[in-house]
Every structure is written in C-alpha cells, then in structure tokens.
Amino acid sequence: MPTVEHPNVAALRDILRLHTVAGQEGAECDPAPFVELHRVLREHFPLTHDVGEVVEVPPHGLLLRVPADPDSPTATDDPVVLMAHMDIVPLGDESRWTHPPLAAEVVDGVIWGRGTLDDKGQLVAVIAAMESLLADGRRPAREVWLSFGSDEEVMGTCAHNAVEILRSRGVSPWFVLDEGGAVASGAFPGVSRPIGVVGVSEKGVLSLRLTASGRGGHASRPAKGGPAARIARAILRLERHPFPAHLSPAALEMLARLAPHVPRPLRPVAGRAQRHPGALARLLVAAGPEPAALARTTVAVTTLSASPAINVSPTSVHAGLNLRIAVGETTAEATERVRRTVGDDVEVTVIDEHDPSPLSPVDDPAFELLERTITDVFPDAVPVPYVMYAATDSRHFTEICPRVYRFAPFRMSAEQRESIHSYDEHIGVDDFLDGIRWYRRLLDGLDSTTAAAEVGR
Template identity: 30%
Template structure:
C-alpha cells in the first residue's frame, strides 16, 4: 500500500511538474521571433527631446524636464509601471521593482541614467538639433542616443515586450535610473544607500559600459563584445604653489607658474608603473587566437614577452590606460595681470586607478616625483579605489555571454577593465559581480560622438539592443 501511495504521489507530482514546465516553456521568447516595431524607434526619438541635463550644484536644474520625462515613461510603458513597484527618492532618480517567481534567489539590478551632458556650446556643429530626436537615413540623432538614454529606453522596451508576452522572471528585477550620473551620481548613491539599509544583495548588477567593438583593436578582424568586469578607481588631487607677488620686471628665478609647471611635467614624465596581468591579460588571452601568427605567439607567451607587450600597449592612449594608473592634468589656474607675478598657482590632477593600485599610493608617488616642498598636495572631492573584479563563471557573466552569442554571433566575448566611472561604483557593497556593458555595435568613429556633436545610433543597432535585453531576461532564468 505504501508503495502504491508513493507511486501515485510521484506520478501526480511528475504530472503537475510536467504541466508547470510545459507552461513555462511557452513563455520562452526566442531571438528569431522578436519583432521590434517602428514605434520603439519613435519612443527613443521622443525620449531624446527631453532636455534632461544634470548640473552639479542643484537638483532643481531642469526640474520640469525630469518631471515631464518621468510622465513620458509612465505613459509609454504602462505594463512596466503597472506591474512594478516604485520606490520614491528625494532626487529625480527612479527605482522600479519587478517581482520574481522565486523570492529566495538574489535579485538582479539593471541600471541606466536619465541625464545627459549639455550640448549648447556645440550647437552650431550639429547637423540636426541635439534635442530634436531626428530620424534620418536609418539613424536616430540626439544627445543621449549613445550615452545613455538608449539603454534606459531599451530596457523599458524589453520589459514591456516581455510583460506583453507573459514572461515572468525567476529572480526579482530592479531597474535603477539615476538622474545625475554625468555630474556626481547622487541619485544613484541614494538608491545604493537604500539597498544597503534594506540588506538587499544582488546576483547581478548591469550598468553602462563598453559595447561590441568593430575596429577597436585593429589586429582583430572580428567584432569584440567587451564586458566590463571591473572599473578603475577615481581620485582628484589639487597641487598648489604660493609665492610672493611682485612686478614682472623683477621676477624670481622660478615663479609660482614655473614651479607648478615643473611639478606637472615630472608627473607626466614619470607615470605609474605598467602591469601586464589581471584584466589586461584576461582580455588579450580571449582575443589572441584571432591575431596574426606573430602577435598570437607574443600574447600567448606573455611570461616571456610581457616587457614587449607593455611597451606596445603604452603607445596608444586607450591601451595604455588598461595597464597602469593614469594621471591627467585637467585644470590650471594662475595669474591676474600680464605684468604682475602671480602669488598662487594651482592645478587639478585626475587619477584613474587600476586594480592593485590604491588611493593610499598617490601621495607617496607625488611626493617622490614632484620632489619639491613648495608644491602642496591635497585630495579634492570623491576618491574611490578600483571596483572588485566580477567572476566570468558568475550567473550574470554567463547569461551576458550567451546573449551576446545569440544577438552578435560573429563577436568574440572578452572581459575588460572599464577605464571610466559609472554609477555602479556606489553599489560595490551590494554585489560581488557588477558588469558593465551596452549591447550596441561601436566603431572608433562612434566613440568620437559620445559627449560630442552629432551623437547618433543606428535604428537596427538600437533594435538589436532591445532584442539583447529581452533575451538576457530569459537567459537569466536558465542559470
């Protein structure tokens, strides 16, 4: 009798499970079946027309634009806002929660930012109005088409599509859209603090980052999908020299400008030590097989040729930034009149730290290379070390890799160090595997338009971004 009961329970359970699995299978959205309509193109065009420019000194700057943009999102994506819980903040930042089927699994977080950099000073260089959202010759033009409204709108398009097709995520999904990433990131920090306060830890955080490079590394003919598994640290230092003022006809041997200029020259001529290990090596290990024979031999035997590799990578600004902490002089202030010796000179140096170097290394480095007690050094503003390094075996990386193979089948997938800063830097304590990636094809020519004039994205390129996010939602259910 017990055997019969056990058999009955087993068969009943199997039947229910089979029905459940069969039901779930119907919700799979294949890449081939995803049709993106012209209305999706138009919604991105409309989003570009909101002048959501952020400013460092006031949350009220363009307040009306952020409010109008929020209302536009609500009306454009009704299923998203009906099915997601919204958490409100003091800023214009937006946080949405899409409840998953299994509350015991760690949630996922998708990030993008609403704000864009100004375009007024470049207006005369644009062929189309920077906030016009003009659609022309298969392209969408306007500020934010690359950085970063395409990601924000693309995520909402994907979520709306998934909800229309009755898709349900296993893991709860959060969408976090900061409002001042281009300035200080206070909106994102406010959201991160809320997660910390509520003890929410994520399986995956995905923020903006590199994309699918078409000609970024000339030695590799195939496209490369660069997935950022860490980002460089950030610190700013102010150098100051104070001297007695006087008439320019009787100058001292070294003026404040001269002393400070020499200090800056010393920094530029004595950079941080280059390293070929960690993320730089991980990236080239992935793509070396696509290089010609001689370069393949060099990169596959880096234990022997690391000196040569560092020398070659240091020749280009982009690859040099991958192998060392960089220091860039971004501001210099001194002098009031052509015939008066300045009593003060100051300069701002921005550091981007690779994993392994630390904020605490900066002051000893500056003291050594400047070697002049007249130059006073102090930190200025925010300082953060490089982020933790995400694992390639993580759920998020594997799901992104699978999605890349589906949407960009010709591309090599490679991990990379992100040399810029994103809002995700505030979330390091909430997740061990933060990834940075924008699913768009990029060329070197496209990179010039980010924060530049005539920023634009191809319509099909953008449609593939939406397809990528739809498949990523599904693929995350499979890991």
C-alpha cells in the same frame, strides 16, 4: 505614404530632447526635465510601471521593481538589477554639432543627440525590453529591479541612495548590469572582429589640485621660477614619468581570449599572457591611448587657472588632475607618487577619491549568461572581460553584490566612442533596436539559469 516611426525610437527621441544635466558638486539643478522624463517613461512604458512598484530615489532617480513569474523555479532566488542613468553631460559648443544636440534628429537611419550613447539609449533599451516581455503576457523568471540614476555624470548620491533602499529591503542581487563596454570595433590593435567588452571592474578615480604660490605682481617685472613656471615644470614631470605598466587579472584574461584573433606573430605571446605580463603591458602602452589605459594608471591635466588679468603675474596657479587608478593600486599610493614626482615646491590637494572596484568573477554562471547573450545577438563579436576606464554608478552596488558587470549592448565605432562627452554623439537606429533585442534575450535567458546559478553560489 509616410514611414511609421518605431515606438521605441519615438520614446528615445522624446527623452533625448530633455535637458537633464545634473548639478555640479551638490549644486541645485532644474528638476523639471527629470520630472518630465519620469512622465515620458510612464507614457511609453505603462506595463513596466503598473505591473510592479515604482520607488523614487533622491534626488531624481527611479527604482522599478518587476516581480518574478510566481510559477518560475527561480522566482524566489536572488533578483537581477539592470541599470542606466538619466543625466547627461553639458552640451558643450553647440556650433560643433552636425545636428543640434537636443533635437533628436533621425537622418539616414542614425539618431543624433546628447545621451544617445551615454546613457539614454541604454535606459530606453532596458525598459523597452522589459515592456515587450510583459506585453507578451510574461514575467521575468527572477525579480528584476531597474535602477535609473539621476546624477551619475557628477558622481552624485543617487546610486548610493538606491543601494541603501535595496539594502533596507534585504535585496541581495544575483548580478548587477550597468553601462560600460560595448560591441566595439577597432578597439584592439590588429583585431578585425568587433569585441564585446564586459567590464568586470572599473578603475578608481582620483581628482587632485596642484597649487604653486608666489608674490606675483606687475607683469612688467616677472620673477624667475614663479608659480606658472613651477606648475608647468610639475606637469612636464608627470608626463615624463608615467605610472608603471602592469596588467590586472581581467586584462590578462581579455588578452588570452583575444589571442586567436590577433595578428599571427602576436598569438603565441597573447595566448600565454600569464607568462609574459610585462611584455604585453609594454605592447599595450605603445599601441596608443585606448590600449595604454588598460595597462596603467593614467594622469590627465584637465583644468588650469592663474591670473585674472593678462598684465598681472599670478600669486597662485592651479592645475586640476584627473587620475584613473589601475586595479591593484590605491588612490593613496597614487597621491604619494604624484607628490614625489612634482616636488616640494608644488602643493598637492586631494579633491575626490574612489579606489578601483573589486573584480567580478568571469568563471561564473552570471558572466556566462552575459557572454552567451552577446554571442546570440552579435555572433561576429568576441566576448571578453576588461577593466573600465571610466567610473559608473555601479561602483556603489559592489557593496551589496559580488557580481557587478558593465556592458552597453550597442555596436560602437571608434568615432562613436570618441563622441561620448564630446560632440556629434549618435547611434544607428538598427543598433539601438539590436540593443533592445539583447536585453530581451537576457531577460528570456533568466529562466535557463536555475541549475547554473546554484553551482555559482
């Protein structure tokens, strides 16, 4: 007898098959996959669409408002915004995928496909949890807005437009929750337990272009110190002179909470993180790329372009840099440091810039609700705050809410985290269903936050 597929797994697979790639730098994208995604959401989750209100957000996003239980004591309090995004990054070299990236195949209890982790798995988990609450004949204790963006991967305008819609309606959220950290295993050196990392801020983003110019000409008579050599020298200077290491308040709090779980020789240092920030920052830098990114601004060389022909010396060479700006620093300071490092013979142009997001509070009922929900659903995990390396749509919501958090309620191995924006992205069926259970527990927990929320105002 064939196994009956879980309806929420079927919904995710239907959505994973849609090629929802947003247009780059304002370019038009095919709207048809997004229109189909809206239809699939309505088909699988009709109660969430019918109970409240559906607001379309340009270019292809959605806001779904679910009204509060009118009998709840918190029905008139500030609402909650739960976020995810519909768009995905391009598929890349499909020959490297074990299973086709848009096939949404389920093999041995694992769902394979682009977007399983970033971010369609979270999108379906959010709305499935709300659907289950409504199917039980209940409403949330507070009004809830589901915000699904359509151009997060290209840092587009959809989330900004959603904020403007909410602002025009006078919506001032109690807290906002977007994608971000996860229940991560192998994320911190020496810690064997998984860590439920909740982003309380995110690093800034700075895109720079380095340009070196010269006469160029026939490749048979190359000149010394040409544009290619100067760009190469500039890149080496940046690698040899990294940004200084330091720890934000969120990183110090994370280390203090992890102290009981690190190897015994490190516990006294981690437990007194506030007293030894410099030593801890240096330890993180030495521990590898993932921990090092917590401790300083990073610089990645992402694009290179030069001559259009192999027998032509280039008249100009360009290198694209992507910097993730640490909390406590600014994009302007980072740009000036890059200019000083590469020297006067290389031009530095700012392409795009966003300063780090403000820190959201940890000693607060909203964060405590997230922490409690992590412990309830993932009892082996250690909940901790951290600063996200990546940029999310939630950075726009800091304009209308002081409590913006970033967490994806899925168990993720180091291998899975590496697959994001790469090949072989996948999620376990049980882990996906646990994510739905986490969101449902969060929604159920809203009715126990009345007194705590008043204290936290």
